[in-house]
Every structure is written in structure tokens, then in C-alpha cells.
Amino acid sequence: MTGIRIREDVCTRCGECVAACPFGAIEITGGTGATSGLPRVNDSCTLCGACTDSCPVGAIEIARDSGAGPAPDHKDVWVFAEQRGGRIAGVVFELLGEGRKLADSLGQRLGAALLGSGVRGLAPELIAHGADVVYVADDPCLDRFRDEPYALVLEGMVNKYSPNIILFGATSTGRSLAPRLAGKLRTGLTADCTGLEIDTETGLLRQTRPAFGGNIMATILCRKARPQMATVRPRVMKRAGADPGRAGEVIPFAVDSGRMRIRTDVLEFVEEVTDTVSIEDADIIVSGGRGLGEARNFSLIQDLARAMKAAVGASRAAVDSGWIAYSHQVGQTGKTVCPKIYIAVGISGAVQHLAGMQGSEVIIAINKDPEAPIFKVATLGIVGDLFEVVPALTKELRKASGAD
Ligand SMILES: Cc1cc2nc3c(=O)[nH]c(=O)nc-3n(C[C@H](O)[C@H](O)[C@H](O)COP(=O)(O)OP(=O)(O)OC[C@H]3O[C@@H](n4cnc5c(N)ncnc54)[C@H](O)[C@@H]3O)c2cc1C
Structure with missing residues (x-):
């Protein structure tokens, strides 16, 4: 009991x-x-x-009930509707797309848990992207993300409405909140899933993710505890389309923040100022690897990226060598990207790198080794010395755009 x-x-x-x-x-x-x-x-x-x-x-x-199996009253698939400053994170629309499929195969509803201050107006956007019901906790204490009040309120929602599955974006917020919530609820959590589906026999969520350094794919089940919880990196799932005519329910969830004991306060929010496009949002990415030889040669990548209005990415070897900051790393322990064009320069194509970019629409590889594994996933391969190919490409692109 x-x-x-x-x-x-x-x-x-x-x-x-x-x-x-x-x-x-x-x-x-x-x-x-x-x-x-x-x-x-x-x-x-x-x-x-x-x-x-x-x-x-x-x-x-x-x-808490233990051992015998999940309580039968747990139903519905939820997505944590992460927002910052009243803007819903892009990954939420991707999770709604995936969540919709899971909810449909279970014959259950798709819910969105929306926490924040002055955020109630975001509910229709979530409904338009597939949510059947939006649970809204709107309180000043939820204005800026802090683990303690968010976990406490979300735990309250979960205990009241008993969802079967909850999906989070593997963002810094989701990676902080989801494990804390799973710990409080004494349930499991599978991080960085690349595939989610419902087992047709058992109705369990099959949570697939790379394991052992990306060399195998593991499928994980949470058989007894509920909810089944998973995080998914941005850009791994396809974004749900919007239907502004969709109808859904909005359920307010009352929070009495005056009674909460919160040990942290956000004093200031400082946005990173950068003159380059973030790799997660970019349509074109030019990435450099160990083949560049040394730090100063990364300027070849930056020049090509500038000529194509592209973002700059890197392999872990380039990041580990200190040639470029970690925020540019693509791959299993870096970021997952899904641009329209991905250009890999002097990158061999190790499985851990491929794990972060093989969803790109067009992959162009420049490598002097014709046997390099990157050519197996490339749409277009250029076998040649990057120190000749890249400057020539940059020059032609600049000429075509009228910059030269
Ligand atoms: C747990 C784990 C997690 C990892 N996570 C990541 C990750 O997130 N991202 C990641 O990238 N890696 C990751 N790695 C490392 C990964 O295994 C590889 O070591 C790494 O991706 C290699 O980087 P690279 O391709 O730049 O270097 P290399 O493998 O050394 O390849 C360099 C390439 O440059 C080519 N080259 C050399 N000179 C030239 C030239 N003049 N012109 C053209 N081509 C040239 C070579 O032919 C070669 O193919 C991870 C490893 C582990 C174990």
C-alpha cells in the first residue's frame, strides 16, 4: 500500500x-x-x-508498493516541456513527435508537463504539436530552472496523475532534472536514447542506446518501476509537425511556493555571446579532425565554414588536442547534429564520431586515405590532401558568392 x-x-x-x-x-x-x-x-x-x-x-x-510489478493505474506518455524565458526548447517538439507514436501504439494519451512562470500561454503550441493534455504548473518559483523546485513539483504531478512513460530532452536541464526525479520516484532512467518503441507483447518501453563506447546498441527495459523514464538528445528524433486546429485539455497544477524549502537562488543569467552559429542549430557544419595536424590549421576549417555560412564542428581528437573548445565536439560524448550538409575534413569516421552525425542529410568527406571508414557513410567522398582540397573549395565558394 x-x-x-x-x-x-x-x-x-x-x-x-x-x-x-x-x-x-x-x-x-x-x-x-x-x-x-x-x-x-x-x-x-x-x-x-x-x-x-x-x-x-x-x-x-x-x-511504496514494491516488487510485484508496476501499478496497473499508470498510463499515458508524458513529455517534459522544457522552456526557457517562455520559449519551448526545440527538443520538446521532437519528443512530442516520438511520444505521439508511443502513445498511439499503447492506445494512451500524450501529455506534456509544463513548468515555469507565466507559461500557461505555451500550452496551445504543445497541443498543436501532438499533446492531448498539458499539465501546467505556473508559479514565480519556477521562473528560472532550479533542480529543487522543478523536481519537487514534477514529482507531485507524477504522483497525482501516474504517467506510464516520461521523456526528457538530454539538455543540461533535462540531464539535471531527470535523474533527480528518477531517484525520488525510485524508478529507472535510460539516458541518451537513440531509439524508443513499445514492445507489442508486454507493452514495455524498449529504450535503445549505444553502449560500450558505441560498439553495441543496448535495449533497456524498466519492467517493474513506474514511470519508465528516458532522455533523448536534441536532433536525434524527427520534429513533430504542427496542427494549430488540434484540440487538447489544459490542467492547472497548484503550487504553494511559499511553503517550499529551496536552497538555491538564481542571481543572474548570462547568455553566452558568440559570433559563430551553434552546431546544434546549424544547417551546414564543417568539422575538422586530427588530419589537420596542428591548432593553427583549424583556420582552414573556419575559412571554409565562413564561406558557406556554416558552423564549425570537430572530432574528439581535435578537441582533446586543444585545437577547439569542447562545445564544438560532434559524437557520442559530444553533440548529436543533424544538418542538411555535414563536411568531415581529416576525420577518420570512428563509430563514436558517426554516432553524432550520421543522421545528416548529405555527408561530404575529405580524407587522403581511400579506406577511411568515413567514406562508408559519405554521400560524396573526396580522396585527397585536405591542405589542397579545402583552400581550393573555399576559394571557389568565395568566388561564387562574389566575396572575392
Ligand atoms: C567512449 C568514447 C567516446 C568517444 N566520443 C567521441 C566523440 O564524441 N566524438 C569523436 O569524434 N570521437 C569520440 N571518440 C574518439 C574516437 O574513437 C576517435 O578516436 C576519434 O573520433 C578520432 O578522431 P579523428 O577522426 O579526428 O582522428 P583520426 O582517427 O586520427 O583520423 C584522422 C584522419 O585524418 C586523415 N588525414 C590525415 N592527414 C590528412 C590530410 N593531409 N588530408 C586529408 N586527410 C588526412 C587520416 O587519413 C585519418 O583518417 C570517443 C572514444 C571513446 C572510447
């Missing part, structure tokens, strides 16, 4: 739990008998655990 258990013999009736509950779910019992002054939990309880954390004598416990 799942619920809050208060140990009467240990409770000192101090009332700390009443103050700590963000959902106003704990009241003090009146009267004069043995139970007088004891906390009593009402229906607003979401099992968030704030009371157990607050109790100075450990008199409050959360009893």
Missing part, C-alpha cells in the same frame, strides 16, 4: 511537516485524546517527500 505513514510513538507534534508541505496536505489533529496534535495527511498529498525531509525525528515515512 502506497502512502504516508506517521509513527505516533516518535512524532513530537512539532508541526514542522505542516510548514514544509508545498501542497497544504498536512493538518494537525484537534481534540484532547492520544492522537491530539498528530499530523494527518489529506487528499492533496502528492507523496513528494518534503515532509519526510523536514521531520527532525524521522517520524514520517513514505510506504
Whole structure:
């Protein structure tokens, strides 16, 4: 049986739990008998655990079902609708596209969990992209992302509505929030999934991701605990199309931030100022690898990228050599990209690099070794010395655009 258990013999009736509950779910019992002054939990309880954390004598416990298998009442597929400054993150639309397929194959609804301050107006956009229902927690304490209030509120939502599956973008926010939530809910989490599907026999979520340095693909199941949770990197799944005429439900979720104990505050938000296009958003990427030989030769990549209005990417070998910052690394331990054109210069095509770019529409490889594995995934291969090919290409492109 799942619920809050208060140990009467240990409770000192101090009332700390009443103050700590963000959902106003704990009241003090009146009267004069043995139970007088004891906390009593009402229906607003979401099992968030704030009371157990607050109790100075450990008199409050959360009893959870264990072992026998998932509770049958867990249903629906959810997407965490990450937003910043009132703008929904691009990965959310990709997850809605994937979530829609999962929800349809289960015959369940697709939900979006939207947290923030002044964000209710974003719900129609989520519905247009496939959500059937949007749960909205709108409170000033959720203005800028902080793990503690976000995890607490999301945990409350999950305990109240019992989703079967929750998907997060593998962004810095999703990577911070999802494990914290999984820990609180005592469920599993598969990070950086590249494939998601429903097992037709069991109805379980098959979560596929690279393992052992990208050399094998592992499919992971979360058989007993619920919800089944996964993160997916941006640009791995296809973005859902929008239908502004779609209808959906918006369900507000009340938050009493005055009662929350939050240990962090955001003092300032400083946006990175850069004059180059981010590789995750770029339509064209020119990437350089160890074949460039030394740091100063990276200017060849930058020149070609400038001529094509492209972003600059790199292999891990180039990043590890200190030729370019880690934020440019493409691959399993870097970023996953899906541009219209990806140009790999002096990159051999190790599996860990391919894991981050092989979804690109057109791949052009420049390498002096005709046996280099990159040619196996390339749409167009140029076998030659990059120190000849790249400057010649840059020159022609500049000439064509009228820059020279
Ligand atoms: C757990 C793990 C995670 C990893 N994650 C990543 C990751 O996220 N991203 C990543 O990129 N790697 C990653 N790696 C490293 C990966 O295995 C490779 O070591 C790396 O991708 C090699 O980089 P490269 O292709 O630039 O270098 P190399 O493999 O050394 O290839 C250099 C290429 O340049 C060519 N070349 C040399 N001179 C010239 C020239 N003058 N003209 C034309 N071509 C030339 C060569 O023929 C060669 O093919 C990871 C490895 C592990 C174990």
C-alpha cells in the first residue's frame, strides 16, 4: 500500500511537516485524546517527500508498493516541456513527435508537463504539436530552472496523475532534472536514447542506446518501476509537425511556493555571446579532425565554414588536442547534429564520431586515405590532401558568392 505513514510513538507534534508541505496536505489533529496534535495527511498529498525531509525525528515515512510489478493505474506518455524565458526548447517538439507514436501504439494519451512562470500561454503550441493534455504548473518559483523546485513539483504531478512513460530532452536541464526525479520516484532512467518503441507483447518501453563506447546498441527495459523514464538528445528524433486546429485539455497544477524549502537562488543569467552559429542549430557544419595536424590549421576549417555560412564542428581528437573548445565536439560524448550538409575534413569516421552525425542529410568527406571508414557513410567522398582540397573549395565558394 502506497502512502504516508506517521509513527505516533516518535512524532513530537512539532508541526514542522505542516510548514514544509508545498501542497497544504498536512493538518494537525484537534481534540484532547492520544492522537491530539498528530499530523494527518489529506487528499492533496502528492507523496513528494518534503515532509519526510523536514521531520527532525524521522517520524514520517513514505510506504511504496514494491516488487510485484508496476501499478496497473499508470498510463499515458508524458513529455517534459522544457522552456526557457517562455520559449519551448526545440527538443520538446521532437519528443512530442516520438511520444505521439508511443502513445498511439499503447492506445494512451500524450501529455506534456509544463513548468515555469507565466507559461500557461505555451500550452496551445504543445497541443498543436501532438499533446492531448498539458499539465501546467505556473508559479514565480519556477521562473528560472532550479533542480529543487522543478523536481519537487514534477514529482507531485507524477504522483497525482501516474504517467506510464516520461521523456526528457538530454539538455543540461533535462540531464539535471531527470535523474533527480528518477531517484525520488525510485524508478529507472535510460539516458541518451537513440531509439524508443513499445514492445507489442508486454507493452514495455524498449529504450535503445549505444553502449560500450558505441560498439553495441543496448535495449533497456524498466519492467517493474513506474514511470519508465528516458532522455533523448536534441536532433536525434524527427520534429513533430504542427496542427494549430488540434484540440487538447489544459490542467492547472497548484503550487504553494511559499511553503517550499529551496536552497538555491538564481542571481543572474548570462547568455553566452558568440559570433559563430551553434552546431546544434546549424544547417551546414564543417568539422575538422586530427588530419589537420596542428591548432593553427583549424583556420582552414573556419575559412571554409565562413564561406558557406556554416558552423564549425570537430572530432574528439581535435578537441582533446586543444585545437577547439569542447562545445564544438560532434559524437557520442559530444553533440548529436543533424544538418542538411555535414563536411568531415581529416576525420577518420570512428563509430563514436558517426554516432553524432550520421543522421545528416548529405555527408561530404575529405580524407587522403581511400579506406577511411568515413567514406562508408559519405554521400560524396573526396580522396585527397585536405591542405589542397579545402583552400581550393573555399576559394571557389568565395568566388561564387562574389566575396572575392
Ligand atoms: C567512449 C568514447 C567516446 C568517444 N566520443 C567521441 C566523440 O564524441 N566524438 C569523436 O569524434 N570521437 C569520440 N571518440 C574518439 C574516437 O574513437 C576517435 O578516436 C576519434 O573520433 C578520432 O578522431 P579523428 O577522426 O579526428 O582522428 P583520426 O582517427 O586520427 O583520423 C584522422 C584522419 O585524418 C586523415 N588525414 C590525415 N592527414 C590528412 C590530410 N593531409 N588530408 C586529408 N586527410 C588526412 C587520416 O587519413 C585519418 O583518417 C570517443 C572514444 C571513446 C572510447
